[in-house]
Amino acid sequence: MASPPHTSKTLKLERYNSYLRRLHSTKVLNASSKLIFRVTLLIALVLILFFTLNYPPLSDKNPNHAHLHHHSFLSAALFTSSAGGDAWEKQVRHSSTPKKPNGLSVLVTGAAGFVGSHCSIALKKRGDGVLGLDNFNSYYDPSLKRARQKLLLKNQVFIVEGDLNDASLLTKLFDVVPFTHILHLAAQAGVRYAMQNPQSYVSSNIAGFINLLEVAKTANPQPAIVWASSSSVYGLNTQVPFSELDRTDQPASLYAATKKAGEEIAHTYNHIYGLSLTGLRFFTVYGPWGRPDMAYFFFTKDILQGKPIDVYQTQDKKQVARDFTYIDDVVKGCLGALDTAEKSTGSGGKKKGPAQLRVYNLGNTSPVPVGNLVSILEGLLRTKARKHVIKMPRNGDVPYTHANVTLAYRDFGYKPTTDLATGLRKFVKWYVDYYGIQTRVKKDSDINSEHPEESA
Numbered sequence: 012m013a014s015p016p017h018t019s020k021t022l023k024l025e026r027y028n029s030y031l032r033r034l035h036s037t038k039v040l041n042a043s044s045k046l047i048f049r050v051t052l053l054i055a056l057v058l059i060l061f062f063t064l065n066y067p068p069l070s071d072k073n074p075n076h077a078h079l080h081h082h083s084f085l086s087a088a089l090f091t092s093s094a095g096g097d098a099w100e101k102q103v104r105h106s107s108t109p110k111k112p113n114g115l116s117v118l119v120t121g122a123a124g125f126v127g128s129h130c131s132i133a134l135k136k137r138g139d140g141v142l143g144l145d146n147f148n149s150y151y152d153p154s155l156k157r158a159r160q161k162l163l164l165k166n167q168v169f170i171v172e173g174d175l176n177d178a179s180l181l182t183k184l185f186d187v188v189p190f191t192h193i194l195h196l197a198a199q200a201g202v203r204y205a206m207q208n209p210q211s212y213v214s215s216n217i218a219g220f221i222n223l224l225e226v227a228k229t230a231n232p233q234p235a236i237v238w239a240s241s242s243s244v245y246g247l248n249t250q251v252p253f254s255e256l257d258r259t260d261q262p263a264s265l266y267a268a269t270k271k272a273g274e275e276i277a278h279t280y281n282h283i284y285g286l287s288l289t290g291l292r293f294f295t296v297y298g299p300w301g302r303p304d305m306a307y308f309f310f311t312k313d314i315l316q317g318k319p320i321d322v323y324q325t326q327d328k329k330q331v332a333r334d335f336t337y338i339d340d341v342v343k344g345c346l347g348a349l350d351t352a353e354k355s356t357g358s359g360g361k362k363k364g365p366a367q368l369r370v371y372n373l374g375n376t377s378p379v380p381v382g383n384l385v386s387i388l389e390g391l392l393r394t395k396a397r398k399h400v401i402k403m404p405r406n407g408d409v410p411y412t413h414a415n416v417t418l419a420y421r422d423f424g425y426k427p428t429t430d431l432a433t434g435l436r437k438f439v440k441w442y443v444d445y446y447g448i449q450t451r452v453k454k455d456s457d458i459n460s461e462h463p464e465e466s467a
């Protein structure tokens with residue numbers, strides 16, 4: 012059948028119908044794109060909300076957050092932890108809860124540092140609770156601090172990344188955990204660097220210490236505090252061996268002056284608020300996982316790389332010597348000091364009675380000239396050092412240190428047992444292992460045949 016001829020009326024009707032169809036399809040299209048848009052918006056909002064709650068931005072002032080983004084080795088649980096969040100609090104509590112009855116709950120500041128990492132592991136291993144705090148600054152290679160952090164995580168010690176000067180973070184930590192002790196090791200270390208960056212010493216060793224004490228004094232219960240002073244407080248003292256009774260009012264470096272100031276500040280907080288405070292004067296601590304800014308460490312590096320090293324002499328051409336103290340001995344001293352620390356007596360910022368105030372030398376009691384240190388390293392590395400013997404620059408160094416440790420022995424049985432040769436052998440072994448160095452360094456078999464007791 013032939014189709015009806017198009018009249019102008021039917022043509023109009025058809026055009027109108029096709030217009031309606033187009034209009035309808037556009038409307039359907041508009042409606043569906045609106046729906047898609049709304050659903051996308053909703054999903055985006057949900058995602059934004061989720062990420063805001065769980066993943067704080069990198070620009071966040073609390074460096075802990077940035078750290079959580081940067082370090083993929085942390086467990087998934089840590090990635091969803093933000094300071095103050097449930098997961099974060101759980102982590103903080105878990106790390107600081109002792110596993111043995113009457114164990115300590117210790118906040119270790121500078122936990123990613125040399126002495127801090129060793130002490131944290133030792134405390135954890137014996138069943139105490141440990142929470143670390145560290146700002147991971149770049150005074151020396153932060154990747155070494157990150158490696159120590161990794162080691163601590165393996166030992167169930169969590170480090171909160173933050174600064175001593177962050178009062179709200181410290182307060183938050185004490186809100187979450189009733190710490191029984193603080194082992195305060197965070198500091199700007201190094202004698203010579205104080206001439207380059209004096210403000211960093213003021214900020215960490217004075218302002219940071221005061222900030223910590225302010226928070227500790229108001230905490231309930233107040234913790235007992237053991238903290239790192241330094242052999243450098245003896246400064247120009249000529250009385251040897253150095254006793255805690257000797258004068259310490261002639262510091263030779265700003266570093267020493269800030270540590271001495273710390274001892275006076277400790278006195279004040281003990282006197283006014285009843286905080287139990289113990290200062291430990293460390294004598295040139297060395298060993299595995301040590302500080303790359305220290306002479307034994309960079310001498311090792313430079314000798315292996317064939318670079319010259321400066322070996323200091325006194326102005327009258329005498330050997331400079333140090334009472335080098337091995338890390339394991341110092342760790343025992345720190346734990347001994349913590350174990351014998353009496354409780355603080357104050358509460359809510361008010362003193363209730365007199366509290367313990369102590370200062371101890373933690374040295375090795377046997378000074379070794381720097382020249383001998385170099386000879387020991389040459390033997391261990393089987394490489395001759397390119398020595399430049401020069402007069403000690405006027406940079407804050409003192410010619411000689413020697414600890415009298417009678418007091419620490421009397422009060423907590425401190426007795427150093429590692430001589431420099433033994434300690435350096437352990438350091439060198441760690442060093443070549445850590446940096447993956449293939450050298451002529453004495454192998455374990457050589458070491459064990461010389462010292463069979465170590466192979467047990």
Ligand SMILES: O=C(O)[C@H]1O[C@H](OP(=O)(O)OP(=O)(O)OC[C@H]2O[C@@H](n3ccc(=O)[nH]c3=O)[C@H](O)[C@@H]2O)[C@H](O)[C@@H](O)[C@H]1O
Nearest residue numbers: 200201241242243293294295305306321322323331381408
């Ligand atoms: O007991 C402390 O309280 C301090 O100990 C440590 O200071 P020091 O005893 O000065 O150690 P360190 O720098 O390793 O120099 C060792 C020796 O090498 C000499 N030395 C140094 C550098 C150099 O180029 N040549 C050299 O002969 C130098 O003259 C010295 O005789 C800590 O760094 C410090 O943070 C603090 O804790």
